[in-house]
Amino acid sequence: MHKNILFSVIFLLVSVQLSAAASKKCFPSIQVQNDSTRxxxxxxxxxxxxxxVIEGDFEGNKDCFHKDAVIVFASGNNKTSVPISTALEGWKKGFKDTREGKIKVNIELRFSQRIGNETTAHETGIFVYTSTDTYTGNTARFIIPFEMLLVKRNNKWYAMMEYQKPFATQKEWDALQ
Structure with missing residues (x-):
């Protein structure tokens, strides 16, 4: 009986040590880069x-996203997830119109949370996208909550996933000041 108890205690101690070693191997302590630098x-x-976006630089915008990035749209009736190539194709005319001066665009951005380390980031906030038709003067303004996952490759940040959530209110925007 004492041998069984002794064996069980030894087995438990060895298991705990092996488990701790495995945990360190799978989840090594991560050296987090200075937040202010990131x-x-x-x-x-x-x-x-x-x-x-403001200058209508389509190729420059494309270069801000990883080639395998995904865009999630959750505003309005058309909730969908698409590859960045599909989203860019849909945005192409807007970039062209902006570059040609047919529309004037402005973007304001505020963050509610910024999490990351030296090579990954998860950014959450709200952006306001305003577009004015330069011929008619008609303006459209959208307040869009978002999440963005980014990775850093070769000292350059790229978006991997952008999630545009349902529209926010002016009050929600003002709360992020």
Whole structure:
């Protein structure tokens, strides 16, 4: 009887040590980059992305996304998920019209959460997209909550997934000041 108890205790101790070793192997301690450095890099990414939209730079915008990126649209009736290539094809005319001065675009961005390390990031917030037809003066304004997953490859950030959620209110936008 004592041998069984001793064997069980030894087995339990060995199991715990093996489990701890396996856990360290699967989940090694991660050296997290200084948040301010990562956020500064990501701020430059967002400036670049927004500039491509404001200037109608289709190729520059395409370069901000990983080639395998996915866009999720959850606003309105057409809830869908598409490859970035499909989304870009749908956005192409808007980029052309912007570049040619037919429409004027502005983007404002505010964050509610920024999580990441030196090579991955999950950014959450709201952006306001405003588009004005330069001929008619008609303006459309959309307040869109979003999530973005990004990866850093060769010292450059790329979006892997953009999730545009259902429209937000002005009050929700103002709350992120």
């Amino acid at each position: 956020i500064a890099e990501l701020d430059r990414y967002w400036e670049r992305l927004n500039k491509t």
